[in-house]
Amino acid sequence: MGQKITIEPVTxxxxxxxxxxxxxxxxxxxxxxxxxxxxxGFERFIQGRPYWEVPxxxxxxxxxxxxxxxxxxxxxFDVIVGVGPEDLTPTAEKxxxxxxxxxxxxxxxLHFFHLASxxxxxxxxxxxxxxxxVSVAEEFKELAIQGVMMRKYGQxxxxxxxxxxxxxxxAIPGGINKHLTIEEKMKFLIGKDxxxxxxxxxxxxxxxxxxxxxxxxxxxFIDNFAAFPSxxxxxxxxxxxxxxxxxxxxxVDTEGKKILHDVDYQDYLDYIAEEVRPWSYMKFPYLRFxxxxxxxxxxxxxxxxxxxxxxxTPLAQNAFEEYKSYTNGKPNHMTMHTHWARLIETxxxxxxxxxxxxxxxxxxxxxxxxxxxxxxxxxxIEAPRGTLFHHYRINQNDQIEMANLIxxxxxxxxxMNKAVELVAKERMNGQEKISESMLNAVETAIRAYDPCLxxxxxxxxxxxxxxxxYDSRDNLIDLVES
Amino acid sequence: xxxxxxxxxFGYGNPGRKDDGLGPVLTGLVEKWILKEKINxxxxxxxxxxxxxxxxTIRDYDIVIFADATVETTEDIKLTRILPSDxxxxxxxxxxxxxxxxxxQKLYDYAPEVYLLHIKGYEFELNEGLSDQASLNLKKAFVxxxxxxxxPIRYLESIETxx
Numbered sequence: 001m002g003q004k005i006t007i008e009p010v011t012x013x014x015x016x017x018x019x020x021x022x023x024x025x026x027x028x029x030x031x032x033x034x035x036x037x038x039x040x041g042f043e044r045f046i047q048g049r050p051y052w053e054v055p056x057x058x059x060x061x062x063x064x065x066x067x068x069x070x071x072x073x074x075x076x077f078d079v080i081v082g083v084g085p086e087d088l089t090p091t092a093e094k095x096x097x098x099x100x101x102x103x104x105x106x107x108x109x110l111h112f113f114h115l116a117s118x119x120x121x122x123x124x125x126x127x128x129x130x131x132x133x134v135s136v137a138e139e140f141k142e143l144a145i146q147g148v149m150m151r152k153y154g155q156x157x158x159x160x161x162x163x164x165x166x167x168x169x170x171a172i173p174g175g176i177n178k179h180l181t182i183e184e185k186m187k188f189l190i191g192k193d194x195x196x197x198x199x200x201x202x203x204x205x206x207x208x209x210x211x212x213x214x215x216x217x218x219x220x221f222i223d224n225f226a227a228f229p230s231x232x233x234x235x236x237x238x239x240x241x242x243x244x245x246x247x248x249x250x251x252v253d254t255e256g257k258k259i260l261h262d263v264d265y266q267d268y269l270d271y272i273a274e275e276v277r278p279w280s281y282m283k284f285p286y287l288r289f290x291x292x293x294x295x296x297x298x299x300x301x302x303x304x305x306x307x308x309x310x311x312x313t314p315l316a317q318n319a320f321e322e323y324k325s326y327t328n329g330k331p332n333h334m335t336m337h338t339h340w341a342r343l344i345e346t347x348x349x350x351x352x353x354x355x356x357x358x359x360x361x362x363x364x365x366x367x368x369x370x371x372x373x374x375x376x377x378x379x380x381i382e383a384p385r386g387t388l389f390h391h392y393r394i395n396q397n398d399q400i401e402m403a404n405l406i407x408x409x410x411x412x413x414x415x416m417n418k419a420v421e422l423v424a425k426e427r428m429n430g431q432e433k434i435s436e437s438m439l440n441a442v443e444t445a446i447r448a449y450d451p452c453l454x455x456x457x458x459x460x461x462x463x464x465x466x467x468x469x470y471d472s473r474d475n476l477i478d479l480v481e482s
Numbered sequence: 483x484x485x486x487x488x489x490x491x492f493g494y495g496n497p498g499r500k501d502d503g504l505g506p507v508l509t510g511l512v513e514k515w516i517l518k519e520k521i522n523x524x525x526x527x528x529x530x531x532x533x534x535x536x537x538x539t540i541r542d543y544d545i546v547i548f549a550d551a552t553v554e555t556t557e558d559i560k561l562t563r564i565l566p567s568d569x570x571x572x573x574x575x576x577x578x579x580x581x582x583x584x585x586x587q588k589l590y591d592y593a594p595e596v597y598l599l600h601i602k603g604y605e606f607e608l609n610e611g612l613s614d615q616a617s618l619n620l621k622k623a624f625v626x627x628x629x630x631x632x633x634p635i636r637y638l639e640s641i642e643t644x645x
């Protein structure tokens with residue numbers, strides 16, 4: 001008799017996830033699905049609201065990455081108020097970038113030190129009661145403190161640039177509403193130990209070294225776990241540099257050949273479509289010209305380092321060259337290398353914060369520009385988890401008439417499903433029960449994408465994960481929760 | 483006023499989700515009140531949710547009172563004592579004050595007295611503003627927390643511990 005396994009909800013992942021695994025009569029995996037439990041509602045909620053409210057309103061989506069939504073929507077409304085993305089004042093663009101790098105830094109630091117490092121420090125097969133951040137705090141106290149302080153530094157950068165912790169108002173259509181003060185600048189640059197930028201850079205290098213050391217000792221696991229070839233998509237700067245705030249949209253195929261040729265993201269609908277599948281509330285985006293079967297892609301740290309040609313800051317560029325040499329310059333499809341890519345980006349974010357903090361434009365200069373209003377605009381940024389689209393149209397009364405958001409986790413929907421399928425087939429074939437190791441493996445595969453399921457489904461998340469096992473007649477035969 | 487005791491009131495929740503914002507809204511009321519009354523041993527903070535960096539934040543205080551909306555308690559407001567817990571229920575939306583306290587103790591070898599003020603909420607959909615019933619509970623919470631701040635030892639010594 002065939003079976004079906006369901007895993008829900010995933011711990012240390014935002015939102016509520018459920019994995020179902022179907023087995024055939026020989027207990028071989030025949031189908032896996034990562035289900036999203038909640039449903040979308042935000043686009044409808046903001047219809048009729050004045051457009052200038054939206055960069056603040058979108059932060060209601062969830063409390064995890066409000067800055068990404070704040071900036072993506074502000075970029076869309078820049079277009080609507082007639083200020084092109086490259087026409088912002090230097091002060092406005094640099095303050096927004098500082099906010100964004102602060103967010104990247106704290107988000108990536110949290111993911112590495114407190115979500116991924118337990119797996120790396122204790123091993124994926126370690127006792128789950130030990131494989132967590134509490135044990136990291138006990139056994140690697142200094143490392144845990146570094147994670148806390150990196151989070152704090154990034155959060156304070158956000159507060160200083162966005163104006164406040166909750167519902168920040170910094171980015172407004174056409175610009176920014178504040179400068180940094182000299183006191184804030186000096187605090188972030190040379191502040192009391194350890195909260196200064198040089199310490200942040202040093203700790204970022206240390207985290208990278210920790211990963212590389214683990215990789216040397218566990219290359220088989222890191223290179224092969226949940227690895228599969230795919231296309232990759234992200235923003236890149238017009239000259240091909242890694243850029244998480246602005247640029248053009250590029251996608252490469254499994255061999256690194258460009259399949260989306262640095263296009264203007266205002267035209268994203270010409271290139272990207274979203275498939276609805278009846279079993280999931282989360283859509284499946286794909287590159288239109290390749291079709292539903294072949295057009296799916298990955299976004300996020302791994303994808304960004306596959307699409308970009310170089311990194312503009314020296315320490316991260318050195319790390320990038322070493323990273324690229326591991327695959328002889330070819331695209332890296334090794335899912336667990338996402339952690340490596342994330343740490344290179346963390347270092348880049350720290351270097352960029354230093355560069356921006358030293359720039360006099362953040363202290364003075366024009367904050368906002370005005371232009372000729374239009375009715376439609378698209379804002380795109382690279383959120384920590386990947387490419388984030390905000391698309392709005394307004395009516396003659398300046399009210400939102402249409403909104404479409406494609407969030408990072410939605411872009412990674414198909415890859416996460418692929419990763420779960422791979423792991424399930426590898427670990428579950430021939431099994432009748434869900435083992436602890438199986439649960440851990442599924443979690444680890446999903447967690448590499450740092451998904452924010454709450455955000456992807458636009459609902460307040462309670463996040464756990466379950467795996468359920470069903471036979472071919474849909475009888476539940478096992479259920480595991482983490 | 484027991485002015486020598488350094489107190490932090492930390493409200494958390496998303497004000498864009500109606501009653502989920504009870505904690506931050508209470509924090510805003512208390513902030514205005516302590517400024518008006520020139521109370522200088524009480525500090526306030528707020529955020530969408532608690533996270534690991536709050537272990538660093540709370541290490542500077544004698545008493546920390548977290549304030550959060552709840553759908554669980556049957557009372558309109560309820561204050562409970564929080565003890566450190568290494569129970570890992572770690573998701574970035576829902577780090578419990580007990581986890582923050584445990585992390586603070588492990589990382590900084592110090593644990594302040596920590597309490598959680600549960601304020602009952604009713605509506606959590608996307609919108610700003612509190613429901614009518616939650617607004618009433620907010621008023622009760624504000625009156626209560628004023629008393630606690632003015633006489634912390636009297637009001638906190640008999641508070642039951644959350645299990």
